Amino acid sequence: MYDAxxxxxxxxxxxxAMLLARRGYRVLLVDKVTQPSDTVSxxxxxxxxxxxxxxWGLLGRLAATGVPAIRRMTISYRDAVxxxxxxxxxxxxxTYAPRRTVLDPILLEGARTAGVEVREGFTVRELVVDDGRVVGVRGGYGAEEPAEYRAKIVIGADGSQSFVARSVGAEIYRSIPAASFxxxxxxxxxxxxxxSRIGVDQQVGVWPTSDEQTLVAIMKPIARWAEFRTDPEASFLQVVKDVVPEFAEQLVDAGERVARLTGIRYPDNFYRRSHGPxxxxxxxxxxxxxxxxGQGISDAFVHAELLADRVxxxxxxxxxxxxxxxxxERAxxxxxxxxxxxxxxxxxxxxxxxLDAVFTAMSGNDEYAKDFFNVIAGALPGEQFFAPENVARMVGGVRA
Structure with missing residues (x-):
């Protein structure tokens, strides 16, 4: 019998899992993949x-991988930079932008070191339910006969297409359709x-990552998905040329692509019910x-700790x-x-x-720009930066 x-x-x-184990609880952590394993990120x-x-004592391990430090950001909306x-x-x-093949094994090893029982390559096939309450999982490796494991709580940390969420019928209670691919x-x-540069109906993201590589990403409205896919490589380069022409020159003249070009349509923005018996x-x-x-990883850390505290x-x-x-969930x-x-x-x-007016104001005022960078860092609440009185101060009286 596990605690979680x-x-x-x-x-x-x-x-x-790590934070619960550090408190002395018996925790089983399972995943259908084996690390290191890449994922969209x-x-x-x-x-x-x-x-x-x-x-958590893990930052030094990440720094030791040689992932490059980021100490400068250029953010723009059209002509406002x-x-x-x-x-x-x-x-x-x-800040850092590590490959997930680097970051995720560090997190998993942190869990192991804390005393978590880890089972990689383990597929959960169903949840065990007793009188309306989830009390465990059934699963195993490959085609082997599923085994049953019980706990006081089962936590689904298995992504936007969560098996746990589907199994318990967790409903989405707020949703905003995804606008871009x-x-x-x-x-x-x-x-x-x-x-992070937004042009006219398109965006380019660039940042250094692990193994002396650079991640380059573009976004465009979903309505342009079919057209873009007729020639993804040419379409991709054209977006970079349109939005950040000076970087496009370096990309063509000095860059060598070392992985396939991957296209994805992201899930909608949503809040899903995240608790039950x-x-x-x-x-x-x-x-x-x-x-x-780009807040998914940092938010996952914060919410993992919040959940561990409540559990x-x-x-x-x-x-x-x-x-x-x-x-x-409420917090x-x-x-x-x-x-x-x-x-x-x-x-x-x-x-x-x-928001257009705010970006224009920031591009001409170092104080406002610094405040925005501090919002990104997590040092200044977004509610404070985008408060009507602060927006009015920045844009010279335009009401929010």
């Missing part, structure tokens, strides 16, 4: 995400910093937003376990509401007039 079974061993699952970890890794970086956050004056790949031979959801399983802000309260008998997990939703809406809005690649 966690399904999914990536950016949300490994941390929540923005790779980017903001300062508030790195702060969690630092608190801001360039700089956030203030240090608890001494962290950089993404194509991305990796290049060597490039020397660049972080770019004997179960919880964390990471993209319970909450997913447009990748344009620990329930397991310790300090409060009812189900109520504690319900409180986790998560309250903390992410503005970021969720912001990501969905800029994911449309055409900003409403107020």
């Amino acid at each position: 079974i966690v399904v999914g061993a990536r950016c949300a699952g490994s941390p929540v 923005t790779h980017y970890v903001q300062q508030y995400g790195l702060r969690k890794l630092d608190e 801001i360039d700089g970086f956030a203030d240090p956050l608890d001494g962290i004056d950089l 993404v194509y991305y790949s990796y290049w060597t031979g490039l020397r660049t910093h972080f770019h 004997g179960w919880a959801l964390v990471g993209d399983a319970g909450y997913h937003k447009d990748p344009i802000t 620990a309260e329930g397991l310790a008998g300090e409060r009812d376990l189900d109520e504690a997990v319900a409180d986790y 998560r939703d309250a903390a992410t509401a503005s970021a969720f809406q912001f990501a969905a809005t800029i994911g449309e690649l055409t900003l409403p007039p107020q």
Whole structure:
């Protein structure tokens, strides 16, 4: 009998398992893949995400992999450009964008070191339910006969297409349709910093990642998906030329693509019910937003810790376990509401007039730009930056 079974061993699952095990609880962590294993990702970890890794004693391990530090960001909307970086956050004056084949094994090893029982290549085939309450899982390796494992709580950290969520019938209670699609790949031979550049109905993202490679990604409206796919390579390069022509020259002259060009249509932005009798959801399983802000990994860390804290309260008998997990969902939703809406809005690649005015104001004022970089870092609440009175101050009286 385990205290908790966690399904999914990536950016949300490994941390929540690790944090529960560090409190002395018996935890089983299972995943159908074996690390190192790649997955679709923005790779980017903001300062508030790195702060969690630092608190958990894992940041040094990530730095030791040689992933390049990012200390400069260029962000633009059409002709409005801001360039700089956030203030240090608890001494962290950089960010990283590691490949998931680098980051996820570090998180998994952190869980193992904490005493978590880890089973890779393990497929959960069904949840065990007793009198309406989830009490465990059935699963195993390959075609072997499934075995049953029981726990006081089963946590689904298995992504936006979560098996756990489907099995318990977790409903989506807020959704905003995805507005764009993404194509991305990796290049060597490039020397660049972080770019997130929005042109006319298209976006280019560029940042250095592991193994001396650079991730280059583009976004365009979903309505252009079929047209783009008629010649993805030419279409991809044209977007880069349109939005960041100076980088496009380097891409053509010095870059060598070392992976296939991958195109994906992201799931809609959603909040999914993330608690119920004997179960919880964390990471993209319970909450997913447009990748344009690149907050998925950092949010997964924060929410894993939030959930671990509430589950620990329930397991310790300090409060009812189900109520504690319900409180986790409420706290998560309250903390992410503005970021969720912001990501969905800029994911449309055409900003409403107020946001357009804010970007224009930031491009001409270093103080406003620094505040925005601090929002990205997690040092300044978005609600404070985008408060009507602050927006009016920045744009000279335009009402939010």
